[in-house]
Amino acid sequence: MIIELSGKKIMNNTIAMKRFEIVIGIEQLEQLTELLDRCGVRGYTILKNVGGLGSRGVRDPDDVLMEEENVMVVLACKDDQAQRVVNELRPALKGFGGMCLISDCLWLEGPAISY
Amino acid sequence: MIIELSGKKIMNNTIAMKRFEIVIGIEQLEQLTELLDRCGVRGYTILKNVGGLGSRGVRDPDDVLMEEENVMVVLACKDDQAQRVVNELRPALKGFGGMCLISDCLWLEGPAISY
Amino acid sequence: MIIELSGKKIMNNTIAMKRFEIVIGIEQLEQLTELLDRCGVRGYTILKNVGGLGSRGVRDPDDVLMEEENVMVVLACKDDQAQRVVNELRPALKGFGGMCLISDCLWLEGPAISY
Amino acid sequence: MATIQPVVLFFVFGVLAGVIKSDLKIPEALYKSLSLFLLIAIGFKGGVSMSKYEIMEVLPIASAMVVLAALIPLTAYPILRFIGKFTQADAGAISAHYGSVSAVTFAVGVAFLAAKDEYSEGYMVLIMALMEIPALVTGTILARAGASGEKTQWGKLMHEILTGTSLYLLIAGVIIGYYAGMTNNVAPLDKMFMDLFMGVLAFFLLEMGLLAASRLKAVMAKGVFIITFGILFPITAGLFGAYLGWIFGLSEGGTMLLAVLYASCSYIAAPAAMRIAVPDADPAVSIGASLGVTFPFNIFLGVPIYWEMAHWFHTIPV
Amino acid sequence: MATIQPVVLFFVFGVLAGVIKSDLKIPEALYKSLSLFLLIAIGFKGGVSMSKYEIMEVLPIASAMVVLAALIPLTAYPILRFIGKFTQADAGAISAHYGSVSAVTFAVGVAFLAAKDEYSEGYMVLIMALMEIPALVTGTILARAGASGEKTQWGKLMHEILTGTSLYLLIAGVIIGYYAGMTNNVAPLDKMFMDLFMGVLAFFLLEMGLLAASRLKAVMAKGVFIITFGILFPITAGLFGAYLGWIFGLSEGGTMLLAVLYASCSYIAAPAAMRIAVPDADPAVSIGASLGVTFPFNIFLGVPIYWEMAHWFHTIPV
Amino acid sequence: MATIQPVVLFFVFGVLAGVIKSDLKIPEALYKSLSLFLLIAIGFKGGVSMSKYEIMEVLPIASAMVVLAALIPLTAYPILRFIGKFTQADAGAISAHYGSVSAVTFAVGVAFLAAKDEYSEGYMVLIMALMEIPALVTGTILARAGASGEKTQWGKLMHEILTGTSLYLLIAGVIIGYYAGMTNNVAPLDKMFMDLFMGVLAFFLLEMGLLAASRLKAVMAKGVFIITFGILFPITAGLFGAYLGWIFGLSEGGTMLLAVLYASCSYIAAPAAMRIAVPDADPAVSIGASLGVTFPFNIFLGVPIYWEMAHWFHTIPV
């Protein structure tokens, strides 16, 4: 069960995909989901109440006076879709701050297709 | 410090492993943890209050009337274990919905073994 | 858009990096962030209210009597930085418990540099 | 025409905040805490006043009123299915919502009577708690009868209905209130469950307003039918309730509360039950109609109208 | 035999909800808010009534009662270690729990006295707050004496005990209540901290019931010994407390409250302290015994029994 | 000198808990719920008492007091910029904070008057609600005038100011209270919004103490200037407010409250607005000064001082 990074099926019942992991301020979440909709993305997962350190310093969602909160969006999609997301996301992220990591992964077939 | 995907030790003090990232509705969490127990999994991490978009549409844990909540389960295990998880999980996910991503990772040795 | 794991730019506008995913008890979070600061890390993301199973058994942040809570820290940095983090983290994790996974990823250029 | 109570203005400001996109937000934990409070308090109040009758005397009448509530979804279903053109699942699920009740609408009715110093029967609370059962069961049957697909999870559904938070806390409140009333120990608990009732209702209505505003779009999308149905159906059901109350010899206040129960519809217990029983129904539609149309109609216009109905029946010479 | 207070029925309904797997849930933020409230309110009430004595007069008696509380874990330990066959760590940790106190059990005792219109000394609250210290320290020594492994983190433990939420808020409440009493400024705060006390206790007991139900399995696993211990030990400790209260010349109400303090055991402060001091003890066992057995026993049967004990001692001619 | 009210001791215990690193924590949901409560309750109370005048009569005076509040940031800015050596952005943002108001400080002032049984004009609440507008707008202009960089988002800022939770709930409370007063329906709501006011304030001040303690380091880092400014500026602004109140013919209580409004500074609404309007300002500095210095000064010493000021002006023969 070795994962080969060649973009084709490499493990039984799995599909090679790209995984995006995006962290931005919650105030930009709506813009981000609209952007993803525009790219035709059909599935993503949102984690709220996220904190962290970055170029803008510490952001702590538990600090009731500062009202800063990050969200993490995890998203799996096929390669062509991924390219579209990269193209749209890069300029937007300049305004947003935050970060976007991309990696390879396998999607385990089974549930309804939402990518 | 290049990660080779050959399944043996490739970086000092690390062990090559598979990383699972599963997102399902919270109503199925108990079934999932029982399934993982059955597979002999000895460690996983659970993130609750997760939202997202998928084949069943938007799921927003902050919507007090809809009572929809996803959970994310992250799980690192060795290759043989991983194969067992895949075999058990695939049929179950058909009922659950959601998604499961699999990727390669290295486990940094140090803490007590829980995989 | 194939990700090659050679540590140099492999996709347009991306930088190859290491991704750390650390899960520890919240009582050790301060020590961990201090350790990361000492390593010169300039960005990380913190997810609180995390539960899980490990060598110390089940930890459930929703159990009001047990007061157990894990945190997940996700961290992207360059290879040299990564080596420093590994060196510092390994001994510390022995005391902490928990886990640390390391994998390859690409950083999408765009936002201010925080790695 | 009766004046509007100050407490319902909180609903207005909730809706307005949603419409002008104020950053006003009610923490989820507060919303949930307030609904626990309201359910216990409504039950407790009813239980205390029930401790003043012989329970056995009222049981047959109460049971009749509960069972007859099954007529509500039976009436709603054909309208929704054949005039509203909803799918069987949706028509059944919406019927279940309208057959079921809204504890907050009931609370507004109680507050209305309190402001008028009008008596009502304490066991109306018990009727409210139990009315859910026939309504949800009937709605589910309507939604699923003859339908293909997975089998209805009756076991799971009945567990959800019978142990769901609403029914459970209402009944717990009734029993504790009854016991407190019987043993003359109401005193230290009333400062919480009676004195603060209206204030808690105020907060809750503020949140209901915010929630209703967030559903407006879904309602508008369904257009004229759902709005018409959401107003005319409760009036009809309320008239039927008022008629029954009068027939069964309730007081004017009790008659009005029975009208309110028949007219009101659920947006908490029913959605939870329908998620299990009729997973293919779209909750956005039923919650939108219930919370976006019928709930506001009931608390502003419905309650005074049902009062007039109750009054009118009681002027009929017997 | 004294009647059961309505407020403790909330505990019953909490347990029942757990047993029948109702979806009833108390939001964590509500649970935490209620415990803040109870601690401050208990302290405040005690402080107000303390403002009516000379503090210096009661200090020596109070200190004696606090110090003697160290006898409780010293008695519990050998029973747990040699009859119960617990490990040293577990036996020590459980001893610390039983030497420590439960503010909610105390509150139920206070409510019991209030329903009877019985006087009790306000400084019992202070004793409650301070009793934790000898109990937790003694329990830790028992658990760790001669044990190998990491050294006990005494500094961290004492910090946890002395600045922990329970002790801190009780003392803050006492001081503020005392000040309010002295300056005749109780009036605007009593609407919150006194009038709502019973209602808040009701909610809290509901949650305690849910929590107790979730621990039942852990208790059952430990079988007969833990149940026997969880009932007989508090009776014995309560008898000792009642005896001391009588010896020290407390009122009947105060005597009963001292019995309650000696008999009750902790499930919040003690677990927090033991996590630090005795990390190798299994919290499931001590919390299970404390919350699953002793707490319900105390609020239903213990409190009336301790009242009878206090009464009995006070009939002894001196 | 007037005695310190018991309720402000809760602030002291909050600060102390922070300083000794107690694990005391107020759940975020509770903090947010309490602030919703306070805003509505303050508004409601003011609205009820406003229902006793002709609104039109007071409108011109009230408007004048609101508009003149713009002078506060205009005075603060040059001090901060040229003596304090703050950047333009920071000086402007801090000015906006000091021009804006703190509802909790106002509440402490109201409690102070209540303890003295002193009358004050109900419409002071309206002034408080509206004073934010000129203060935040002026502060933003000062921070941005001539500055390069992105354009000020005036649309977004005005939306934030006008629909922000503070202003919105105060106004909603005023209107509902006014309506309740006019229709003689205050009764069932006052148990919540009036009777519990002081108890809720107590909890809130406990949390404010914790928050202030968490800001102490940031304040200390800025040293002597910020502490001096944080004390002397509100005294001056308060004196100006007291003078205006007297000129405009307010009662002694009203004069004191106007002084409190002019002297108090914001740590909730202003930071939210400045995040949007002046993103390059460092919120740690302005919140630190506001919450770490001026807020405690005002509730302990400021309020009695402003009372003396009001009293003194009113002894001037006209």
Ligand SMILES: Nc1ncnc2c1ncn2[C@@H]1O[C@H](COP(=O)(O)O)[C@@H](O)[C@H]1O
């Ligand atoms: N392509 C995807 N990427 C990330 N998360 C997904 C994806 N598809 C589904 N999910 C997550 O899985 C949940 C359930 O999916 P579904 O059962 O398809 O509605 C969604 O609410 C998302 O949180």
Ligand SMILES: Nc1ncnc2c1ncn2[C@@H]1O[C@H](COP(=O)(O)O)[C@@H](O)[C@H]1O
């Ligand atoms: N194999 C694993 N996969 C994912 N998470 C793990 C794994 N092992 C441990 N963890 C996480 O680390 C936490 C602490 O682990 P431990 O110190 O071994 O009890 C657990 O509660 C889990 O959240």
Ligand SMILES: Nc1ncnc2c1ncn2[C@@H]1O[C@H](COP(=O)(O)O)[C@@H](O)[C@H]1O
């Ligand atoms: N190198 C990194 N690794 C992980 N998370 C990061 C990193 N850099 C930034 N972030 C996350 O992105 C958020 C916003 O970053 P920034 O806009 O640079 O302040 C931070 O608060 C972190 O949560």
Ligand code: NA
């Ligand atoms: Na109905």
Ligand code: NA
């Ligand atoms: Na004890």
Ligand code: NA
């Ligand atoms: Na001001």
